[in-house]
Amino acid sequence: MSDHERSSESESQTISRRAAIKKTVNAGLAAGAVMSAPSWVLPALAQGEELVPFSDMPEDYSRPPARPGGTHFLDTRQISSDSFYTDNQDFYVVQHYGQPELDLSSYRLQITGLVDNPVEYTLADLQAMPQFDLDAGFECGGNRPLGIFQGLIGNANWRGVRLRDLLEAAGVQPEGKEIVFFGGDIGVEEIRETEVEQAFARSLPVADAMRDVNMLALQMNGEALPQGHGRPVRLLVPGFYGVANVKWLTQIHVQDRRYMGRFMGRDYVTLKKERVGDQERWVENSVTRINLKSAIVRVSRMADEFTITGFVLNDGTPLQSVEVKIDDGPWQRAEIDPRSSQYSWKLFSMPWSNPDAGEHTIVSRVTDANGNVQPAQSELPEKVSRWENFGQMPRTLVIS
Numbered sequence: 001m002s003d004h005e006r007s008s009e010s011e012s013q014t015i016s017r018r019a020a021i022k023k024t025v026n027a028g029l030a031a032g033a034v035m036s037a038p039s040w041v042l043p044a045l046a047q048g049e050e051l052v053p054f055s056d057m058p059e060d061y062s063r064p065p066a067r068p069g070g071t072h073f074l075d076t077r078q079i080s081s082d083s084f085y086t087d088n089q090d091f092y093v094v095q096h097y098g099q100p101e102l103d104l105s106s107y108r109l110q111i112t113g114l115v116d117n118p119v120e121y122t123l124a125d126l127q128a129m130p131q132f133d134l135d136a137g138f139e140c141g142g143n144r145p146l147g148i149f150q151g152l153i154g155n156a157n158w159r160g161v162r163l164r165d166l167l168e169a170a171g172v173q174p175e176g177k178e179i180v181f182f183g184g185d186i187g188v189e190e191i192r193e194t195e196v197e198q199a200f201a202r203s204l205p206v207a208d209a210m211r212d213v214n215m216l217a218l219q220m221n222g223e224a225l226p227q228g229h230g231r232p233v234r235l236l237v238p239g240f241y242g243v244a245n246v247k248w249l250t251q252i253h254v255q256d257r258r259y260m261g262r263f264m265g266r267d268y269v270t271l272k273k274e275r276v277g278d279q280e281r282w283v284e285n286s287v288t289r290i291n292l293k294s295a296i297v298r299v300s301r302m303a304d305e306f307t308i309t310g311f312v313l314n315d316g317t318p319l320q321s322v323e324v325k326i327d328d329g330p331w332q333r334a335e336i337d338p339r340s341s342q343y344s345w346k347l348f349s350m351p352w353s354n355p356d357a358g359e360h361t362i363v364s365r366v367t368d369a370n371g372n373v374q375p376a377q378s379e380l381p382e383k384v385s386r387w388e389n390f391g392q393m394p395r396t397l398v399i400s
Contacts, residue, residue: 073151076297091154097187113254116171137345141287184248203259238343239315291390
């Protein structure tokens with residue numbers, strides 16, 4: 001086969017894959033009518049199938065519809081085997097300094113600091129570079145079970161430029177220790193009684209930034225990156241909480257010290273009690289890699305057959321198992337969706353046949369290939385910050 005034929009075949013496969021993703025997303029959206037129907041309408045129910053309500057949720061629970069410029073979260077009961085990719089309009093959205101609309105014709109991405117070749121790229125420059133696809137799911141560092149029921153979550157197929165290629169072309173100097181990513185979203189902060197203008201920014205150590213899976217994403221689920229998700233370019237750091245994935249990216253800066261901006265040094269910082277040597281101390285850590293986590297989000301019924309569905313997120317470490325426990329029974333193995341990949345969310349399901357009538361408690365746990373087990377809430381260290389909620393989450397429901 002000639003190089004031209006290989007290139008054509010590769011391009012055809014890429015187009016077919018993107019078309020399949022669009023079809024999957026659009027089918028899920030049509031099934032749920034997410035944006036046009038009332039928020040209590042739930043998708044992907046087969047004929048004769050019904051959704052079993054959780055008794056730990058209000059009977060009239062609903063989430064607001066997505067609106068431009070606003071925070072948005074999923075109704076996690078909508079997550080099913082038919083919604084492996086979250087529709088772009090329903091993927092969760094959080095922002096801190098609004099949603100800037102960058103001029104695409106004048107857009108520039110700068111690489112500055114301790115590099116041999118400071119450089120500036122236009123959007124056309126980035127679009128012309130070799131690109132790759134990656135499935136990646138993540139959640140907000142403040143995702144939680146109460147109120148929003150784990151709704152700050154999403155999973156998508158992303159396409160863009162490999163970050164490492166740009167850093168290698170720029171030539172990171174040996175003195176460079178930290179790489180800072182600045183967004184085009186800018187706000188005013190009061191620091192020590194002084195108002196200062198700050199851009200949203202996060203940083204990575206050079207070794208983390210050089211991972212070959214990190215991406216400057218230009219597309220999401222086969223479409224140009226939407227405005228609310230960072231148009232025209234966002235950073236994608238697979239296996240990290242959403243805060244690391246800087247939107248509206250405008251500058252990459254290499255420096256010789258730790259970056260201590262608000263969203264690294266003061267906010268998105270977890271405060272918890274740990275053993276340090278032989279002392280118990282309060283320890284602060286920036287929110288970075290996703291902790292090993294699973295959660296049950298949906299129970300459906302078809303006659304006397306019930307199906308329990310949930311998701312797993314982690315830092316990309318391979319999984320050993322996902323298990324579900326019903327009441328005081330044994331842990332039972334659940335099945336993981338075969339479409340799952342290293343950095344995507346991993347949807348799981350387990351059949352539940354002929355349960356007794358009455359109230360039940362169900363909970364999941366995940367174990368990774370290194371033997372790490374998702375802890376129960378009682379096993380977690382004392383914590384006073386609202387970040388990194390990854391303990392087991394029991395759900396309750398009533399079978400009639």
